[in-house]
Structure formats: C-alpha cells, structure tokens
Amino acid sequence: MTSLTGDSYPPVLEDARELERLVQTIKDWTIAHGLAVRPPPTNPGDEEGVLATGAPVTLFPSPFPRSCFEEAKAVQTQYNELYARISRDEEFLGQLVKQVAGGDDFIDNLWKVHLRVKEEGYVQSLTLGLFRSDYMVHQDGDKLQIKQVEFNTIASSFGGLSSRTSLLHKHLAKTEYPFLSNPIPPSSLDLPENRSTEGLAAGLAAAYHAYGKSALGHPTCVLFLVQDGERNVFDQRHLEYAVQQAPGPNADLIPVFRLPFSQILTHTTLATSSPRRELLYHPPHNPSLTFEVAVAYLRAGYGPGDYPTPAAWDARYQLERSNAITCPSVLTQLAGMKKVQQVLATPEGSGDDDDPIPSALRRFLPSPADAAALAAIRKTFTNIYPLDGSPAGLLARAIATDPARCVRYVMKPQREGGGNNVYKSAIPARLAAIPPEHWGSYILMELITPPPAVNTILRGNGKVEQGGVICELGVYGTCLWNRETGEVVRNEEAGYLLRTKGDQSEEGGVAAGYGCMDSVRLV
Ligand code: ADP
Ligand code: MG
Numbered sequence: 215m216t217s218l219t220g221d222s223y224p225p226v227l228e229d230a231r232e233l234e235r236l237v238q239t240i241k242d243w244t245i246a247h248g249l250a251v252r253p254p255p256t257n258p259g260d261e262e263g264v265l266a267t268g269a270p271v272t273l274f275p276s277p278f279p280r281s282c283f284e285e286a287k288a289v290q291t292q293y294n295e296l297y298a299r300i301s302r303d304e305e306f307l308g309q310l311v312k313q314v315a316g317g318d319d320f321i322d323n324l325w326k327v328h329l330r331v332k333e334e335g336y337v338q339s340l341t342l343g344l345f346r347s348d349y350m351v352h353q354d355g356d357k358l359q360i361k362q363v364e365f366n367t368i369a370s371s372f373g374g375l376s377s378r379t380s381l382l383h384k385h386l387a388k389t390e391y392p393f394l395s396n397p398i399p400p401s402s403l404d405l406p407e408n409r410s411t412e413g414l415a416a417g418l419a420a421a422y423h424a425y426g427k428s429a430l431g432h433p434t435c436v437l438f439l440v441q442d443g444e445r446n447v448f449d450q451r452h453l454e455y456a457v458q459q460a461p462g463p464n465a466d467l468i469p470v471f472r473l474p475f476s477q478i479l480t481h482t483t484l485a486t487s488s489p490r491r492e493l494l495y496h497p498p499h500n501p502s503l504t505f506e507v508a509v510a511y512l513r514a515g516y517g518p519g520d521y522p523t524p525a526a527w528d529a530r531y532q533l534e535r536s537n538a539i540t541c542p543s544v545l546t547q548l549a550g551m552k553k554v555q556q557v558l559a560t561p562e563g564s565g566d567d568d569d570p571i572p573s574a575l576r577r578f579l580p581s582p583a584d585a586a587a588l589a590a591i592r593k594t595f596t597n598i599y600p601l602d603g604s605p606a607g608l609l610a611r612a613i614a615t616d617p618a619r620c621v622r623y624v625m626k627p628q629r630e631g632g633g634n635n636v637y638k639s640a641i642p643a644r645l646a647a648i649p650p651e652h653w654g655s656y657i658l659m660e661l662i663t664p665p666p667a668v669n670t671i672l673r674g675n676g677k678v679e680q681g682g683v684i685c686e687l688g689v690y691g692t693c694l695w696n697r698e699t700g701e702v703v704r705n706e707e708a709g710y711l712l713r714t715k716g717d718q719s720e721e722g723g724v725a726a727g728y729g730c731m732d733s734v735r736l737v
Contacts, residue, residue, distance in 0.1 A: 218277040218278075218279065218665055218667060218737055222396075223274070223277065223398070223735075224272075224273070224274035224275075224276070224277075224668065224669050224670070225274070225394065225396055225398070226668065226670070226680060227273075227394070227670070229395060232394060232395065233670075233678065235390075236273055236386070236390055237273075237672055237676075237678060239386070239389075239390055240268065240271060240273065240382065240386070240672055241268055241672075241676070243382055243385060244268030244269060244271065244382065245266060245267075245268055247378055247381065247382070248378065248448050248451075248452060249268060249269050249271070249375055249378040249379060249382060249448075249731070250266040250267060250268055250269055250448045251266070251267060251268075251269050251445050251446055251447075251448065251449075251674065252265070252266060252267070252444075252445040252446075252447055252448075253265050253266075253267045253445075253674070254445070255443065266448065267674045267675075268672070268674060269375055269379075269674065269724070269730070269731050270671060270672060270673045270674050270724065270729075270730035270731065271379060271382065271671070271672055271730055271731045271732065272669045272670065272671055272672075272683075272714050272730060272731070272732040273386075273669065273670040273671075273672060273678075274383070274386075274391075274669060274670070274735075275380075275383040275387075275403070275405055275712075275732065275733040275734060275735040276667060276669055276683065276685050276712060276714055276732050276733075276734065276735065277667065277735050277737040278351070278685065278687065278712065278734040278735065278736060278737065279351060279358045279736075279737060280404075280736040280737065281358070282349075282351050282358055282359070282360045282687075283406070283687065283710075283734055283736060285360055285590075285593075285594075286347070286349050286360050286594075286687055286689045286710075287689055287707055287710065288590070289347075289587075289590045289591060289594060289689075290345075290347060290689045290690075290691040290707040290708075291691065291705050291706065291707055292586075292587035292590055292591055293345065293347050293365065293591060293691060294343065294345060294691040294692070294693035294705050294706075295587070295693065295702055295705060296578055296579065296587070296591060297343060297345060297365065297367060297546070297549050297550075297693070298341075298343065298693050298695040298700075298702060298705075299578045299700070300549040300554060300578060301341060301343075301367075301542075301543065301545045301546040301548075301549045301695075301697070302545075302695075302697055302700060303577075303578070304328075304332075304545065306574075306577065307545060307548050307549065307554075308325070310548075310551065310553045310554060310557060311325045311548065311551075313553065313600075313602060313654050314551065314553050314628050314654060314655040315655075316651065316652055316654065316655065317648070317649075317651075317652025317653075317654065317655035317656075318627070318628055318655045319518075320517070320518045320521070320628070320629075321548070321551065321628050321655075323521070323527055324530075324544050324547060324548055325544075325548065326527075327527065327530050327531050327534055327544050328534070328544045328545055328548075330531060330535070331531065331534045331535045331544075334535065336535075336697065337489075337490050337491050337535070337536070337537045338536070338537050338538065338539055338540070339696050339697055339698045339699070340421065340424055340425070340539045340694060340695070340696055340697070340703070341539065341540065341541075341542065341543045341545075341546055341694070341695055341697050342417060342418070342421040342509060342511075342539050342540070342541035342542070342692070342693070342694050343367060343541065343542055343546055343691070343692065343693040343694075343695075344370055344373075344414050344417055344418070344511070344541055344542075344690070344691075344692055344708075345365065345366060345367055345370060345690065345691040345692070345693065346365075346366040346370035346373075346688045346689065346690050346691070346711065347362060347365050347366075347594075347688065347689050347691070348362065348363040348364050348365070348366065348686055348687070348688045349361060349362050349363060349594065349686065349687045349688075349689075350363055350662040350664045350684070350685070350686050350687070351662075351664045351665065351685070351687075352596065352662045352663060352664065353663060353664065353665045358665070359593065360594055360687070361594060361595070361596040361662045362555070362594045362595060362596070363662065363686060364550075364552065364555060365550060365555055366550060366630065366688075367542050367546050367547055367549050367550030368512055368515070368516045368542050368546070368547045368550060368630060369512055369513045369514065369515075369516045369630070369631075370688075370690065371446060371449055371513070372410075372446075372449055372688070372711050372713070372724060372731070373410040373411055373413070373414040373449070373453060373690055373708070373709065373711070374410075374411050374414075374448065374449035374450060374451065374452030374453045374456075375446075375448070375449045375452070375731055376408060376410045376411075376688075376709065376710065376711040376712075376731065376733075377408045377409060377410045377411045377412070377709060378411075378452070379408075379712075379731040379732065379733050380405065380406075380407070380408035380733040380734075382733075383405060383733045383735075384405050387400050387403045387405060388400055391403070403735055404735060404736040404737075405733065405734070405735060405736075406710075406734060406736060408709050408710055408733065409708070409709045410690050410708060410709030410710060410711065411452050411453060411456050411709075412456055412460075412709075413690055413692065413706065413707070413708025413709040414453055414456075414690055414692060414708050414709070415453055415456030415457045415459075415460050416460060416692065416706070416708070417692025417693075417694070417704070417706065417708060418436055418453070418457045418460075418509055418511060418541070418692075419457055419460035419461075419462055419468060420692070420694055420703075420704050421508070421509045421539045421541065421694050422434065422436050422457075422462075422468055422508045422509050423462055423463060424539070424694060424703060424704075425508035425509065425538075425539055428492065428506040429488070429490070429492075430485060430487075430488060430492055430506060432492075432494065432504050432505060432506040433469060433505050433506070434469075434505065434506045434507070434508040435468070435469040435470065435471055435495060435505040435506070435507060435508065436457055436468060436469070436470045436471075436507075436508060436509045436511060437470075437471050437472075437473055437482075437493075437495055437507045437509070437510050437511065437538070438450060438453075438454060438470065438471065438472045438473070438511050438513055439473055439474075439475045439478065439510060439511065439512050439513060439514050439515065439533075440472050440473070440474055440475065440513045440514055441474070441475060441513070441514040441520065442474050442475075442476060444513070450472075450513055454470045454472070457470050458470050469505060471495060471497060471505070473495070474514075475512075475514035475515050475520050475526070475529065476520075476526065476529075477498075478529035478530075478532060478533065479525060479528060479529050479532065480498075481495060481496050481497070481498055482494060482495050482496070482507070482532065483496070484532065484535070484536055485506075490537045491535055491536050491537050492506050492507075492536065492537045492538075493506065493507040493510065493532070493533065493536035493537060493538040494506055494507070495507050507536070507538040508538065508539060509538060509539045509540075509541060510533050510536070510538040510539070510540050510541065511541045512533075512540070512541060512542065512547075515530060515547075516547070516630040516631055517629060517630055517631050530544070539694075543697070545697075550630070551628045552598075552626045552627075552628055552657050552659075553600075553628060553657060555598060555657075556598040556599065556600055556657040556659075557574045557600075558574050558575045558595070559575075559595040559596070559597070559598040560574075560598060560599060560600065560606055561573075575588060575591065575592060576588065579591070596659065596660050596662055597659070597660040598657055598658070598659045598660070599613075599657065599658045599659075600654065600657060600658075601614060601625070601645075601653040601654060601656045601657065601658055602653065602654035603654070607653075607654070610658045611653065613658065614641050614642065614645055614658050615641075615642050615645060615646075616642070617639060617642060620638060620639060620641040620642055621638045621639055622638075622660060622661055623638065623641060623658050623659060623660060623661060624636070624637050624638070624658075624659050624661055624720075625637075625641045625644065625645070625656050625657070625658050625659075626656060626657050626659060627655060627656050628655060632721055632728070633721060635720070635721070637720040638661075638720075641658075664684050664685065666682060666717070667682070667683050667684070667685065668680070668681060668682055668683060669683045669714060669732070671683070671714070671716070671730045672730075673730070679716060681716060681717070682716065682717035682718075683714045683715065683716060683717055684714065684715055684716075684717050684719075685712055685713070685714045685732060686712070686713045686714075686715075686729070687710060687711070687712055687734070688710060688711035688712075688713070689707065689709075689710050689711075690707070690708035690709050690710065690711070691705075691706065691707055691708055692704065692705075692706050692708050693705045693706075710734065711731075712731075712732040712733050712734050713729040713730070713731065713732060714729060714730055714731075714732040715728050715729040715730070
C-alpha cells in the first residue's frame with residue numbers, strides 16, 4: 215500500500231520547541247473557540263464541574279482523497295431519502311426486529327414502544343432525521359473507494375465541534391504552518407468549508423417551523439433530551455446556539471431547552487384537553503411557564519443504559535405518542551440497526567458473482583428514477599453478513615469461528631455509541647459464549663483497510679502521540695419527511711466530520727477516548 219502524500223505531509227516535528235509552540239497555540243485556540251469537552255469526573259479540584267478541556271485534535275489536517283470526499287458528500291441526500299423510506303416500511307423493519315430481538319431485549323423494547331403508539335394511532339406525521347453516514351477509504355490496488363462503516367440515525371454527534379476543528383486547521387494553515395522550519399505554504403492546503411453546526415441547526419429549525427403554531431396558545435420550543443453527566447456538552451451547546459439564531463420566517467428567537475432523558479416524566483406532560491396529545495414542557499427553573507414542544511431531539515436514549523427502569527420506557531413512549539416531531543422516531547432509530555445495513559448490503563437472489571443484486575436495496579429504490587441513487591449507494595457497501603441460519607449466515611459462521619479467517623472481520627451487535635463491537639481474533643471466543651440461537655442478533659462485517667497515514671494527536675490530557683493513524687469520514691444529512699404520505703419536505707447534506715485514531719486502535723469513538731477530531735486536506 216502507498217500512503218496518500220508520500221513522506222512530506224503531515225510533517226513529523228523533530229524540533230521540541232516547534233512542537234511545543236504548535237501545541238500551546240492549539241491548547242489556547244480550542245478553549246477560546248469552544249472546541250472543548252468536560253474533563254472526566256475524576257478530575258481533582260473540579261467538584262463543581264466548571265472546567266473545560268480542549269477536545270483531542272490532530273496537529274495537522276489529514277490528507278483525504280478528493281474524489282472520495284466528493285463522492286461521500288454527493289451520496290448523502292440519496293442516503294437521507296433511503297433511510298426516510300426504510301423508516302416508513304414497518305413490515306420490513308418488523309421482520310428484522312423479529313430476527314434480532316430473540317437475543318436483544320433493547321431492540322425488542324423499542325419495537326414495543328412503536329406497537330403501543332401504532333395501536334392508538336400516531337398524531338404527528340412529520341419525522342426529522344439528523345443523520346451521519348460514516349466511511350473509511352478502502353484501498354484496492356491503485357483504486358481508492360469510500361466504504362461505509364455505519365449509518366447513524368440517532369444522536370449523531372460532533373457536528374458542533376467538527377466545523378470548529380475545520381476552523382482550527384484553517385487558522386493554523388495561515389498563522390503557524392507557514393513559519394515552521396519546513397514551511398507549508400497556505401496555498402498548498404485545500405481545506406474545504408465545513409458548515410456542520412449550521413447545517414444540523416438548519417434541520418432542527420426547519421422542523422420547528424414546520425410544526426407551526428400551538429393550537430393551545432403556548433409558545434413552542436425545541437427540546438434537547440440529553441444524558442446526565444454528558445462530557446460532550448459543548449458539541450450540543452454549539453448546536454443549541456445555532457438553532458436559537460437560525461434564520462426563520464420571522465426574526466423571533468427559537469426557544470431551546472435541555473432536559474435530561476431521566477427527567478422527561480417529571481417535567482413534561484401530554485395535553486389532556488386535546489386529542490393531538492401536545493407535549494408540554496414545564497421548565498423546572500420557572501414552573502409558571504409552559505412551552506409546547508415542537509421538536510424533541512434525542513441526544514440520549516440510543517442505548518440500554520438510558521433505560522434503567524420501566525419508567526424510562528414510559529418516557530420514551532410519552533415522546534413517541536406525542537404531537538412533537540421526534541428526531542428520531544422509534545422506527546427511524548430502528549432503521550439505524552446494523553442489521554438493516556447488513557440486509558441492504560448482502561446480495562440476495564440470483565445475481566451472478568460480478569453483479570450481485572442487493573434485493574433489499576432494490577425494495578426501497580425500485581423505479582428507473584432511483585437507478586442513479588441505487589448505483590451510488592451500492593458502491594459504498596462492503597461485505598456484511600448475517601450470522602443466522604440462512605445460507606449466507608452459515609458461510610459467515612464458518613468464517614467467524616475460524617481463527618485464521620476471522621482476523622479480517624468485525625462482529626457487531628445492534629448497538630450505538632461505541633465499545634460494543636468484537637474485533638478479529640476475539641470473535642470466535644465471544645461467539646462461543648453466546649447461545650447459537652442468539653447469533654442472529656449480530657452481523658459480521660469485513661474490515662475496511664485505509665491507506666497508511668501518519669499524524670500527531672494532541673490528547674485532552676496534553677499528551678502528544680505521533681504515529682500511524684486511521685481516518686474515518688462522516689457526512690451529516692438532515693431530512694424531514696411525512697411518515698404517512700412519504701413526502702420529503704426537506705433533504706440536505708449538512709457538512710462533515712473527520713475522526714482520526716491511532717492505527718493500533720480498533721474502536722474510533724472520540725467521546726469514548728479512542729479517536730480525535732481532525733479535518734480534511736483534499737489531495
Ligand atoms: P458504533 O455504533 O459503536 O459507533 P461502528 O460500527 O461505528 O459502531 O464501529 C465503531 C468503530 O469501529 C468505527 O468507528 C471504526 O473505527 C471501527 N470499525 C467498525 N466497522 C469497521 C470496518 N468494517 N472496518 C474497519 N473499521 C471498522
Ligand atoms: Mg460509529
């Protein structure tokens with residue numbers, strides 16, 4: 215494999231003074247511009263939780279192939295619409311839920327929330343998706359091609375910090391890199407614009423305006439449902455500030471509130487006097503106020519940890535059955551199951567080996583007008599297999615239990631948020647510990663192998679790490695659609711995220727401490 219830029223970029227700073235200068239500049243810029251996270255709660259001397267620390271970042275924007283970047287951006291609106299269609303296909307999702315729910319209570323419980331609401335009838339027909347499609351560059355001989363890692367349909371994070379990371383690197387390109395002992399002229403760096411904060415905020419604002427005025431005469435608001443003790447709070451705050459300032463039909467500020475997911479039932483109620491089940495928010499800081507929630511934006515509720523008691527499921531049910539536009543709905547969250555991605559990517563039927571037909575993809579993109587989207591989306595797939603008793607599943611079981619072949623794969627459960635996957639040689643032992651009738655709750659995915667790259671990472675604790683890195687590109691998208699008619703009201707690509715991790719690390723999450731923020735230098 216060849217690297218993307220040869221040996222000269224990004225530079226490895228040999229002179230300690232040069233490295234120190236750049237590190238100090240970044241430490242100050244990140245805090246001055248809110249490219250920050252809360253430190254771990256164990257931090258001594260921060261009992262009141264007042265400290266912020268710079269988010270981990272690369273010292274230089276990583277080289278990224280232009281064609282791959284443009285392809286990932288261009289396919290986003292097609293992906294948005296695909297996932298809007300999947301979210302509306304209850305029969306399809308129900309079948310997949312049935313296949314994984316035996317070994318997965320969390321997915322089963324989500325499905326039950328949907329069934330309960332369906333029985334009484336949904337009152338809100340609009341759904342909002344703030345999506346992020348994640349990719350790595352796969353090198354196959356000389357050919358570079360983006361391959362999708364996963365598609366996120368809930369709590370897609372880092373949009374608020376990502377646009378700032380692009381600004382950081384643009385700042386350094388002007389003020390620091392030209393003055394290194396091996397100067398990098400600004401004109402040699404193609405750093406694309408990244409409007410992820412504004413893009414995601416525009417999606418939330420559009421849904422807010424589409425909700426319209428309260429029939430009950432209350433002011434309307436956007437409600438962020440968040441986790442207790444969230445360390446990635448500034449990422450969310452940047453989004454809030456941008457929603458508050460988003461341009462709209464009138465100059466009024468959009469009221470935005472944050473509410474811990476664990477307090478939904480304490481501070482919200484459903485309007486009892488109205489058949490539309492409006493979601494009313496009573497701010498704890500001033501209970502004399504009542505807001506009607508136009509958009510309920512979930513930055514929590516994506517994993518079992520947020521549902522410690524049956525009351526937490528009642529809270530999710532309250533959101534889902536309300537008139538608020540949920541971002542996302544339960545069905546949209548379920549559309550983000552890794553099982554869905556697997557079924558879309560696994561060829562079915564009788565396509566010959568050179569041109570296998572992914573028939574589940576065709577189910578959602580059936581018409582001649584969809585042909586371009588079908589081809590573009592299909593190109594981003596890598597091999598993903600079920601681990602059930604189907605013929606494809608039996609083939610995958612043979613790979614996953616073979617110590618020699620499993621090293622090229624990752625096994626994933628139906629989970630979000632990092633830390634849940636099983637990599638390479640750890641797969642056979644993990645499978646052996648799971649009853650075979652539950653293997654169908656997992657999928658087996660071929661590992662994507664990006665070209666080698668190097669960079670220097672400044673960690674939140676101030677430590678500097680130099681060496682081989684792996685980059686993962688995420689492209690954000692916002693989509694607002696009508697669940698009944700299928701009409702897509704709004705569909706936009708919304709900026710990008712580049713996350714970079716040491717090449718010895720398998721997981722890539724920034725919040726989980728594995729990866730760091732980066733931006734793209736197009737090459
Ligand atoms: P999660 O929902 O927990 O974020 P992901 O599917 O995104 O799960 O996997 C977590 C991380 O594991 C990714 O960010 C990436 O670094 C790595 N990873 C996942 N799938 C692959 C793959 N097919 N090839 C290479 N790395 C992968
Ligand atoms: Mg991920």
